Amino acid sequence: MEALNIFIKSIFIDNMIFAFFLGMCSYLAISKTVKTSMGLGLAVTFVLVITVPVNYLIDKYLLQAGALSWISESFANVDLSFLSFIIFIAVVAGIVQLVEMFVERYSPSLYAQLGIFLPLIAVNCAILGCSLFMQKRDYSNVGEVFSFALGSGIGWLLAIIGIAAIRERLKYSNIPPALKGLGIAFIITGLMAMAFQAFSGIKL
Amino acid sequence: MSNTEKQKDPLFGPRDMKLLKTPFSKENPIIVQVLGICSALAVTVKLQPAVVMAISVTVVVMMSNLIISLMRNTIPPRIRIIVQLVVVSFLVIIVDQVLKAFAYDVSKQLSVYVGLIITNCIVMGRLEAFAMSNKPWPSVLDGLGNGLGYGIILIIVGFVRELFGSGTLWDERIMPEGYIPNGLMVMPAMALILLGIIIWIHRGRNKELQENE
Amino acid sequence: MKNFSNRYIYIYSTVLVLVVATVLALVAVGLKPFQQKNIKAEQMQQLLSSAGIKVERNVAEENYNKYIVAEYTVNSNGEVIDEYSDGKQVKGSDRPFEINVKAQYKDFKAGKANEVKLPVYVCKKDNGEITYIVPVRGAGLWGDVWGNVALKSDLNTVEGVVFDHESETPGLGSKITDDPSFAQSFVNKTIFDGEKFTSVKVIKRVGTDNPHAVDALSGATLTSNGVSAMIEDCLKFYLPYFKTLKK
Numbered sequence: 001m002e003a004l005n006i007f008i009k010s011i012f013i014d015n016m017i018f019a020f021f022l023g024m025c026s027y028l029a030i031s032k033t034v035k036t037s038m039g040l041g042l043a044v045t046f047v048l049v050i051t052v053p054v055n056y057l058i059d060k061y062l063l064q065a066g067a068l069s070w071i072s073e074s075f076a077n078v079d080l081s082f083l084s085f086i087i088f089i090a091v092v093a094g095i096v097q098l099v100e101m102f103v104e105r106y107s108p109s110l111y112a113q114l115g116i117f118l119p120l121i122a123v124n125c126a127i128l129g130c131s132l133f134m135q136k137r138d139y140s141n142v143g144e145v146f147s148f149a150l151g152s153g154i155g156w157l158l159a160i161i162g163i164a165a166i167r168e169r170l171k172y173s174n175i176p177p178a179l180k181g182l183g184i185a186f187i188i189t190g191l192m193a194m195a196f197q198a199f200s201g202i203k204l
Numbered sequence: 205m206s207n208t209e210k211q212k213d214p215l216f217g218p219r220d221m222k223l224l225k226t227p228f229s230k231e232n233p234i235i236v237q238v239l240g241i242c243s244a245l246a247v248t249v250k251l252q253p254a255v256v257m258a259i260s261v262t263v264v265v266m267m268s269n270l271i272i273s274l275m276r277n278t279i280p281p282r283i284r285i286i287v288q289l290v291v292v293s294f295l296v297i298i299v300d301q302v303l304k305a306f307a308y309d310v311s312k313q314l315s316v317y318v319g320l321i322i323t324n325c326i327v328m329g330r331l332e333a334f335a336m337s338n339k340p341w342p343s344v345l346d347g348l349g350n351g352l353g354y355g356i357i358l359i360i361v362g363f364v365r366e367l368f369g370s371g372t373l374w375d376e377r378i379m380p381e382g383y384i385p386n387g388l389m390v391m392p393a394m395a396l397i398l399l400g401i402i403i404w405i406h407r408g409r410n411k412e413l414q415e416n417e
Numbered sequence: 418m419k420n421f422s423n424r425y426i427y428i429y430s431t432v433l434v435l436v437v438a439t440v441l442a443l444v445a446v447g448l449k450p451f452q453q454k455n456i457k458a459e460q461m462q463q464l465l466s467s468a469g470i471k472v473e474r475n476v477a478e479e480n481y482n483k484y485i486v487a488e489y490t491v492n493s494n495g496e497v498i499d500e501y502s503d504g505k506q507v508k509g510s511d512r513p514f515e516i517n518v519k520a521q522y523k524d525f526k527a528g529k530a531n532e533v534k535l536p537v538y539v540c541k542k543d544n545g546e547i548t549y550i551v552p553v554r555g556a557g558l559w560g561d562v563w564g565n566v567a568l569k570s571d572l573n574t575v576e577g578v579v580f581d582h583e584s585e586t587p588g589l590g591s592k593i594t595d596d597p598s599f600a601q602s603f604v605n606k607t608i609f610d611g612e613k614f615t616s617v618k619v620i621k622r623v624g625t626d627n628p629h630a631v632d633a634l635s636g637a638t639l640t641s642n643g644v645s646a647m648i649e650d651c652l653k654f655y656l657p658y659f660k661t662l663k664k
Contacts, residue, residue, distance in 0.1 A: 014559070019392055024241040025325045082301060082445040085319045086293040086437070093286060122285075125242035125323040132316040136583075137560065140523075178407035179400075181415030182238060186400030193393035200558065200639075280421035280429060287433065294437045298444055305451035308459070315584070387589060387636055 003147040006139070010151030013200050016126045017159040018193035020133075023126030027160050028185055030117075037164035038157075043117040045153025047099065048130055051092050052149035053142055055131040058087060088131045096122045126156055162192060223345045227353030229410070233326045234357045235403045236413060240326035245395040246317055247358070251374050253313045254362030255355075260303070260318065262351025264295045265327050269347035271295075272335040279336075288331045293322045326354055361398050365389045460514075467565035467579040468540045468548045486541045488513035490534040495657030498534045513537070518563075522554040525654065535654060540567070548576050549662075551655055555647025558639040560584040562593065562647060568608070572659045575617060578603045580644065590640030602631040608652060616652055619645035 016022045023044065030040045061067055063084050068075035100118045104111045121127060130152050139145045166188055175184050233239045240261070247257045271291050272279075279287050300318045303311035311318065321327065330350055335343040366372060369389030371379035379385075388394055407413050421429075458474045461481040465472055472480045487502035490513045499509030506512060513536035525533045538550040547570040554563040560583030567576040578600050580593040592599055606617045607628050615629040619641040623630045633641035 021245040021392065021395070022242050022320070024245070025239060028238050028241070082297060082441065083438075085297050085300070085322055086290065086441075088319075089289055089293050089322055090286075093289060123323050123325065123328055125320050128323045129242070129316060129320055132319045136316055176404070177414050178411075179404045182235075183400045183403040183407065186396050186403060190393045190396035190400065193396060194391070197391060197393065278429070280426045282421070283426055283430060287430075290433060290437055294441065297441055301444055301448045301452070305448040305455070308452075308455040390586065390589070 003143050006144055007147040007151040010148050011155040011158065012196060014152070015155040015159060015196055016129070016152050017156060017189070018196040020129065022129040023124050023156060026120055026124055027156075027163070027189075028182065030120075031160050031164040031167055031185070033168060034161060034164045037160040039113050040117045040120075041153075041157030041160045042113070043121055044124065044126060044156050045150070047092075047096055047118075047121050047127055048149045048153040048156075049146065050099065051095050051127060052130050052134050052152075053145050054095065055088050055091055056134055056139070056142060056145040058091065059084060059135055063087065084132075084135060089128055092127050092131070093122045126152070159192070163189060220342065220345050223342055224349040224352075227346075227349040228356060229353075229406070230413075232353045232357065232406075233329075233350050234354055235399070235406055237329070239329050240324045240354055241399075242320060242324065245361070245392065245399065247314055248362040248365055248395055249369065249390050250313070251359070251362045251366045253310055254358045256303070256307065256310045257314060257317065258351070258355025258358045260299050260314075261321055261324060261326070261354055262348065264292065264299060264321050265330055265351040265354075266344050266347035267295050268292050268327055269330055269335040269343040270340055272331050273338060273340045273343035276336050284336070288328060289322070292327050292331070296321045326350055357399075357402065360402065361395060364398060365394065369394075463579050463581065464538055464550055464565055465540070467550055467567040467577045468542065469567070469577045470540075470542070484540050484542065485538050487539040489537045489539070490516060491537055491655065491658040492534045493530045493654055493657065495655075495659075495661045497658075518552050518554060519561075522651070530654070533654075535651075537655065537658065546570065551651070553647050553651035555643055555650060557582055557585050557593075557643040558590055558637070559586070562640070562643055564593075564647075566603075566648060566652065572663060573607045573609045575603050575606045575608065578648075582640075585640050586637065589634070590637040592634050592637065593640060593644055596634075599631075599634060606631065614653070614656060616645075616649035618649070 013019065017024065017027055026040060031037045059067070059081075061070060063080045065079035065081060066076050067080070068078050096118055100111075103118075130149060134145055134148060137148075139148060163185065167185060170184060170188075179187075227233060231237060234241060247253045268288075268291050272288060275287075275291075296319065299321070300311070303314070303318060330347060334346045338346070363373070366374075367378060368386045371377060371383045371385045455474075458477040462472060462474050462477040465477065465480055465484060468484070470480065470484055482504070487500065489497050489501075490499040490509065490511065491497055497508065499511050499513055500507040501512045501514070516534070516536050518535065521533050521535055525535075536552060540548040540550055542548060548567050549570070549572065550565050550567045552563065552565050554561065556562065562580060562582045562585065564578060564580035566578050568574065569576050580600065582591060582594055585591045585593065602625070603617055608614065608616055610629060618630040619633045620627075620630045621633045621638065621641075623632055625632070633645075
């Protein structure tokens with residue numbers, strides 16, 4: 001139940017783009033057509049559901065204050081949490097690389113779809129941001145973390161497909177020249193964020 | 205070659221000034237190159253965190269540009285991205301620890317966004333595009349220019365949002381007593397719209413930057 | 418670009434990792450005392466502030482030692498587990514100030530109320546009045562909200578409150594911390610109606626006359642509801658202890 005709640009919350013209320021602006025760079029750069037944004041959105045979701053739970057386990061059993069006590073009681077006072085940024089980003093970069101190799105080897109059709117986006121994702125702030133939020137909100141088990149990651153990924157996917165669909169239409173509208181492209185994309189994202197604000201507070 | 209060039213360029217040659225100046229307007233990292241927006245918007249509800257964020261990013265860009273530029277001939281190209289990531293996250297951890305120790309309140313406000321400097325595309329972008337192929341001193345200037353160009357937008361947005369959203373500046377009350385704070389300004393949506401307006405004004409003045417979609 | 422051998426790459430990355438790890442460990446160890454001091458000082462400042470003693474953070478510790486005369490932890494049956502006063506441990510093994518309130522509340526919410534112990538602070542003000550301070554913790558709209566509630570020696574009247582939050586909407590929900598008039602509205606409210614526990618609720622447009630409720634923040638209904646539920650849930654835990662104190 002709690003996991004479902006987190007899932008819904010991270011899609012609509014704590015939306016990565018509209019509430020936290022995470023992953024804006026690729027969101028704006030790759031949202032010119034629905035097809036490519038679909039690919040990128042799927043890739044982000046895919047990487048999120050793998051990296052965030054892995055980082056959760058690393059954080060819980062290696063980095064947190066007292067996390068090492070499962071090895072021996074004498075490590076109970078060790079606090080490695082200052083290393084979390086560097087470990088998280090290394091895990092993200094490493095997993096992205098691994099996923100890329102796996103997908104290329106076992107599913108060429110999926111690779112053709114996601115392949116070009118995967119390297120981009122290592123430095124997508126949504127991925128690292130999700131791991132950092134996971135650490136901050138300290139969820140109680142892997143199930144909750146998984147639903148948080150999946151929800152955030154789907155929320156991001158929704159946002160990028162939404163803006164891409166609108167931008168495809170915008171080509172035919174008469175926009176002041178200085179506002180064309182980036183400017184109007186920002187304003188529309190703002191309007192979409194306002195619409196998503198309406199979801200705030202829903203609880204299952 | 206390095207020797208002759210060193211003699212030609214005084215400490216602040218015209219080329220250096222250009223490195224410092226272009227990121228403010230023509231090549232502004234946020235509104236022209238669309239880099240580093242992720243962390244830019246979330247910290248602009250108030251002026252103070254925006255300024256601290258601007259300083260932190262500037263320090264990280266400058267220092268990482270310097271370090272990578274010093275190391276550039278020793279870095280094996282195959283692992284260069286990971287080396288850059290390690291250097292950047294190293295610096296960000298230091299910034300984070302220092303903030304927690306000496307600017308505790310601000311570090312609480314910035315929360316996860318300090319960590320997100322690592323994936324700030326400006327940092328990685330400048331490392332790849334500039335520091336990997338330039339000498340240390342120009343790299344530092346390039347980092348400084350880009351950091352400040354990023355900061356100026358953050359500060360403008362933070363200024364407007366705090367003034368109208370809370371009626372204060374740097375937590376000091378500015379607006380007259382009867383002013384009712386505009387709640388819309390503190391919502392995430394308004395940061396995006398403000399940035400859109402800044403881009404509009406900027407491109408209205410710099411016609412060559414306009415897109416023809 | 419030059420060509421680098423595999424061996425060079427391995428050595429290069431090993432050295433890099435070692436250097437980075439060493440420097441970071443040194444920095445972290447070096448700065449840790451400052452960071453912990455900040456956290457401790459903030460906690461002390463907030464405890465004092467709820468009892469109406471406003472001090473700057475840099476002098477929080479000395480004032481804390483001056484005014485807080487005893488720290489206890491109590492369990493859900495109202496029994497005292499640990500006691501710390503006059504700078505030494507009197508009973509039990511944990512200093513109540515160092516209890517991880519967040520983790521304890523998590524267990525409390527998870528239904529393990531029997532294993533939980535939570536702190537109570539006794540503050541003696543300049544005029545000799547005794548105030549009991551208890552920490553409270555709950556969920557707001559976006560993240561956690563927490564704070565301290567100070568009760569006068571009748572264990573009924575609110576002396577003062579202080580709230581903090583993780584990520585409530587700036588300018589709306591964040592007013593529970595930023596707007597002094599919100600905390601001020603709790604002062605002199607009562608948590609009992611005769612013998613019945615009523616808590617102090619946060620309700621929309623309730624006016625200033627109700628002795629058991631304060632006005633909710635406009636535009637922050639859900640944060641207000643969170644604060645209301647937090648105070649009620651957490652004070653409930655202490656009721657058995659208050660009962661033993663009153664006897």
